[in-house]
Amino acid sequence: MQELFYRDPYAREFTAEVVSCTEGKKGFEVILTDTAFYPEGGGQPTDLGELDGVKVNFVKRINGSIIHYTDQPLAVGSLVTGRIDWGRRxxxxxxxxxxxxxxxxxxxxxxxxxxxxxxxxxxxxxxxxxxxxxxxxxxxxxxxxxxxxxxxxxxxxxxxxxxxxxxxxxxxxxxxxxxxxxxxxxxxxxxxxxxxxxxxxxxxxxxxxxxxxxxxxxxxxxxxxxxxxxxxxWRLNEISKVSALLSAKPHEISAAVEKVLNDGKAQGQLLAERTKLWLESVAGRLEKPEDCVIVFENGLSPFELKKFASILQERFVGIPCAVLSEVGEKVFNYVLAYESEKLSEISRELNKKLNGRGGGRDGVVQGTYRADRGTIESAIRDAFKDLMK
CATH class of the missing domain: 3.30.980.10 (Threonyl-trna Synthetase; Chain A, domain 2)
Incomplete structure (x- = not known):
């Protein structure tokens, strides 16, 4: 006999006898004399619902039997009323x-x-x-x-x-x-x-x-x-939100977004130029050191740190440079710059000492250290001394 979900796929409620009920890994496994619950198969998800108020969490056909996985047991031989989640079905x-x-x-x-x-x-x-x-x-x-x-x-x-x-x-x-x-x-x-x-x-x-x-x-x-x-x-709701945020009519939001992106790009370029001038000003106030340059400057992104290191290299030719920015408690982003084959090796040693990570090439390494400022500065200074030997 075909199951009820085949005989009448529009059946939302039915009555059947409990043939068996055993506890398994996914809950109680219930077999009925008939069912409107569709078992997972053919790409279609399982039906959900309840049997006499007991929740049906999953339904699957195994060896010809349809197993209803419930969160509570049902008495074998009892008549139960099943109700499927019709909206889902x-x-x-x-x-x-x-x-x-x-x-x-x-x-x-x-x-x-x-x-x-x-x-x-x-x-x-x-x-x-x-x-x-x-x-x-x-x-x-x-x-x-x-x-x-x-x-x-x-x-x-x-x-x-x-x-x-x-x-x-x-x-x-x-x-x-x-x-x-x-x-x-x-x-x-x-x-x-x-x-x-x-x-x-x-x-x-x-x-x-x-x-x-x-x-x-x-x-x-x-x-x-x-x-x-x-x-x-959902799409209409999202469009309405974006429309309100941009103060643009729904059919104009793509043009409004394009304008925001272009304005943001222009502002980003202006900010980058201003940051460059500021970093050049900071570098210009530094005196030429004898051994190395180590600068802590908060609020810099990894890209800005790299740019600052480049500016320092141009100002202090032939001198190792380190620029760092605190991003958390005892957490510093760093960039080390110096034209030497030993830089990568020294960087790996510093990462071990300072609980760091990162790397690079072409005379520039960058990453993150997790240590206090004094320990970091001392370790870098000692490393740069070895680098200059």
Missing amino acids: FDNMQNHTCEHIFSGLVHQKFGFDNVGFHMDPDDITVDFSGEISKEELNKIEQEVNEAIAADIELSVVFPSPQELVSMSYRSKKELSGLVRVVSVPGFDSCACCGTHVRRTGEIGVFKILEAGKHRGGTRVRFVAGKRALRDYA
């Missing part, structure tokens, strides 16, 4: 049916197979065996929505082995035993174990969110039905 039915139409059209037009299908809570991902251009996907998206608007009645059959031989249908693998074929006349015929809507009109709408090349084929992310409405509401 119908959402999956809409999107699974839409995937059939979409994959069927891709197969008709290009001969590509659906080689990957995954239903996340927010969207659907489908992988096709060949590359499809953005323009072609736009056309297919329109055709899928036309099929939805046509409100076509689906056909679900269990053909005999003899009938199956003469049928044309999609399948990801060789099939044996009883095969269930779901068809959307004119668009698709596919061997499938999932649940589907009765008519395409119940899907509502189909929208491709993203598409790109993937392992020699095409990966497409889409939404349909209530998911599409949720996605649209």
